[in-house]
Amino acid sequence: MLSENNQNKLERIVREYQFEHAMDYLKETVRQGIRLSKKEMETYNEIGVSRIGGDPDLPATVKWPVNSDGIPMTFLAQLQLIELVPHDVSALLPAKGMLYFFVGVDEPAYGIEHKVIYLSDDNLQEAKRYHSPEVTALESEFTGYRVSARPTMEPPNYGYVDYDIVEDDEHDYEQYEELCFELSDENSADLAVMFGYPSTQHGDCEYEAALHLLTGLKYNYSAESALKQITDHFQGDSIRAKQEIEDTVLLLALDSDQDVGFCWWDAGELQFYIRKEDLLAGNFANTYCSLYSS
Template structure:
């Protein structure tokens, strides 16, 4: 075990850096909130699983009450995630600074400039802004994000999808997106700047799509492979669980499953960044959305994936981004 302490977190974790094959079973993460240290999580299983949220656990139990689910009930419960639903609503005129937003431009703290990179032909171009997440606004819906601050999500373009995620803890003084002199031709991706939209938030239970999910069918979930042939039943289950978000559709989401034709986002991230797939989580899934103008290839989805130990210590410097499209 080792203890990592920064100005933001104190964390005790297994020696995963010496042995990247270790599966994280326990993390003690303590959050520095002004003049006091507050423990915000003891186990990533508790933080990420839908079973440890009383409200979500009741919703899942109700959805699985029919006799049909009896052979699969324990397996589905073992795989259920406590997810955050994010739905774009109204155009954002930038009148509020630091609100959760998809598209447009970010509200940046003083000292943080809009991120750029050097292209293959030596041009300095801007990343494409996808979203900013106000962690305090989402604090009551989950236990895995920092309790305050802003998360900013960018990609290079819609060919490479190289991710840049920035976390700003101090957000008392923000430069409004309206004040940024960023034009479409400064953004490397051909689409330029997306339309800015406000967001409403909810929480729900996310379960697998049961399509080429062989890597999940182990232990308590071994029997779930039979559900690969039960499309109507599994889609009805997913729909029923998503309807519990109190009218918030999970157009975009955090800590959720992603429909994949091949390897899961966690497996892709583990292959790219090294480690065990079980130790990664989908930090943010962004779907094609007509409101801000997101269209990732053929109406696909992109996903930002992070190692749970990095998330626990608020280190967003090593995030993988991938794409799923038909």
């Protein structure tokens, strides 16, 4: 449910773009997200800040994660939660601590080996810059950038939107995109988004992620089949299965970026998912990673 401020803002923007015919639909489908934008290149003169690329700040007690072949994973991001929580309108994140994201080989595009680590503030007291191993799974060096967070509204993108509702005789998809840019306040410095809609052509990412998170099974590109498998997992409880899919959250989507050096296949997006129940419990041990590229 949108906050009162976001609902008022959405109503104002929808009227400004003359999309009143889609007002109720957008109120129901717009997600409250967090966008992360590039600031300055990292100088490492400050420990424990939000950073994408480069090296992480880790205590000596934390071992660098490795993939199934024993090769060090590649560090992607560390997010200082005290910097994010003021922008977490839906109150999903832990109030304090740090989230770290690592990835193995980004191939194939589904079930990608990765690691999400959550450390409380108590565990961060001895953290210091930890230089990435010379060779990591991606065999790439990424440039570190400080990032800033801001709250956004994330409307359904081209893979999720109901075209029959947003388009009519007077409104086309290009006009809807303009509305989306205004709602999400999108800009060229954006590196990542949390809790929004993943980039995709088919709108079934949550089915794929939920199926794996709940059953460990591989998605066969059929949402109907995935729903049946999840329903079977819950002994025929289809209501529970649908709720689990609805509660599968896009924890982080990392865009390709030339400055950092991220290039997910053909300038795509790397996506991390988590069950809402685990997120609210501060449990990041069970997550899913996939990749979208056009």
